[in-house]
Amino acid sequence: MWRTSIPKLAQKVPYIDFSGQYAAERERILAAVDRVFSSGAYILGAEVEAFETRMAALCKTKAAVAVANGTDALVMCLRALGIGPGDEVLTAPNSYVASASCAGLIGATPAFCEIGADQLMDPAALSRAITPRTKAIMPVHLTGRVCDMEKILKIAAERGIPVIEDAAQAVGAERGGRRAGSFGRASCFSFHPLKNLNAAGDAGAITTDDEELAERLSLMRNHGLKSRNEVSFWGYNSRMDALQAAVLNLRLDGLDGVIAKRHANAARYLAALRGIVDCPPNDPGDVFHLFVIQADRRDALQAFLKESGVSTAVHYPIPIHLQPVCAPYGYKKGDFPECERQSARILSLPIHQYLTDEQIDFVCAKIREFYAR
Numbered sequence: 553m554w555r556t557s558i559p560k561l562a563q564k565v566p567y568i569d570f571s572g573q574y575a576a577e578r579e580r581i582l583a584a585v586d587r588v589f590s591s592g593a594y595i596l597g598a599e600v601e602a603f604e605t606r607m608a609a610l611c612k613t614k615a616a617v618a619v620a621n622g623t624d625a626l627v628m629c630l631r632a633l634g635i636g637p638g639d640e641v642l643t644a645p646n647s648y649v650a651s652a653s654c655a656g657l658i659g660a661t662p663a664f665c666e667i668g669a670d671q672l673m674d675p676a677a678l679s680r681a682i683t684p685r686t687k688a689i690m691p692v693h694l695t696g697r698v699c700d701m702e703k704i705l706k707i708a709a710e711r712g713i714p715v716i717e718d719a720a721q722a723v724g725a726e727r728g729g730r731r732a733g734s735f736g737r738a739s740c741f742s743f744h745p746l747k748n749l750n751a752a753g754d755a756g757a758i759t760t761d762d763e764e765l766a767e768r769l770s771l772m773r774n775h776g777l778k779s780r781n782e783v784s785f786w787g788y789n790s791r792m793d794a795l796q797a798a799v800l801n802l803r804l805d806g807l808d809g810v811i812a813k814r815h816a817n818a819a820r821y822l823a824a825l826r827g828i829v830d831c832p833p834n835d836p837g838d839v840f841h842l843f844v845i846q847a848d849r850r851d852a853l854q855a856f857l858k859e860s861g862v863s864t865a866v867h868y869p870i871p872i873h874l875q876p877v878c879a880p881y882g883y884k885k886g887d888f889p890e891c892e893r894q895s896a897r898i899l900s901l902p903i904h905q906y907l908t909d910e911q912i913d914f915v916c917a918k919i920r921e922f923y924a925r
């Protein structure tokens with residue numbers, strides 16, 4: 553299934569390889585597309601229901617609600633929990649903007665909690681960051697590694713604050729034998745094309761053990777329609793397309809293989825790069841959505857790798873609290889020093905499942921070369 557030699561691409565090591573993915577799945581994708589077009593059911597329907605059942609089984613939750621994207625999943629979870637103006641939603645400042653915009657979009661206030669050296673929400677900082685206005689805690693399983701949920705859930709339970717997992721990057725990840733998506737009151741996933749379980753466009757889901765909440769969310773994603781003509785509350789148009797569900801259903805079959813190959817890639821990087829740059833831990837529950845090193849002279853390293861034909865990315869160069877959109881909340885440089893320090897050092901190396909060993913060795917050799925100069 554995976555490549556054994558370097559493909560003839562313009563870049564020696566591309567950050568992602570959609571053409572490799574399509575080549576491996578073409579027949580099954582075409583069959584799935586044919587099935588959807590033949591059924592004439594383009595939105596929700598049997599494909600989406602099958603995906604919801606499989607997603608709930610994967611996360612070991614009672615329910616999963618398929619929606620149009622991960623951002624909508626977060627927005628609707630907050631709304632379904634009654635969060636709104638005057639309330640604070642506490643999340644990580646080093647995340648993708650959607651972890652905070654979901655609060656801002658419903659008139660609530662995004663608030664931030666410092667991260668640890670591991671890039672994840674620091675439970676010690678969480679206790680200090682909670683205020684009387686905190687109405688939800690949203691840990692982010694950034695890069696595909698699950699936060700310290702035992703401590704976070706304990707702190708939240710002591711104060712009666714619901715936890716919503718932002719599991720957008722962590723489908724299939726585990727901690728202490730429990731799956732990402734099964735810890736919080738509700739959990740949100742993204743199936744953006746760059747995610748480990750990826751749709752052919754935008755798609756997302758919410759998992760929960762709270763069946764009443766799931767029922768409310770499944771109305772909310774469809775205009776609050778209780779029946780064809782009866783609207784029970786103002787909702788969204790955030791339904792999953794059947795085509796996306798069909799693609800996700802077939803890719804779910806290969807998810808374990810994707811995760812295993814990413815683990816193998818990570819192990820190869822770790823063996824070659826430890827001691828040269830700061831590396832992530834080799835956590836068995838990690839799904840390595842990203843492989844993020846922390847490096848001195850990051851920008852120069854990234855430029856050197858680019859010149860060498862290695863494509864990398866930075867997730868994310870500007871912490872959310874320092875974005876112009878957050879100016880009205882009064883945040884300033886120095887508010888989250890660990891997050892800010894890491895934002896100048898983090899670099900995501902290619903980790904996708906179509907990488908060859910030769911390609912990984914090439915990246916590692918180039919990094920060694922950079923620091924030997």
Ligand SMILES: Cc1ncc(COP(=O)(O)O)c(C=O)c1O
Binds near residue numbers: 621623742
């Ligand atoms: C941590 C995190 N949260 C939320 C999102 C939002 O997901 P989407 O792009 O599907 O709206 C993403 C993904 O892009 C993400 O990485």
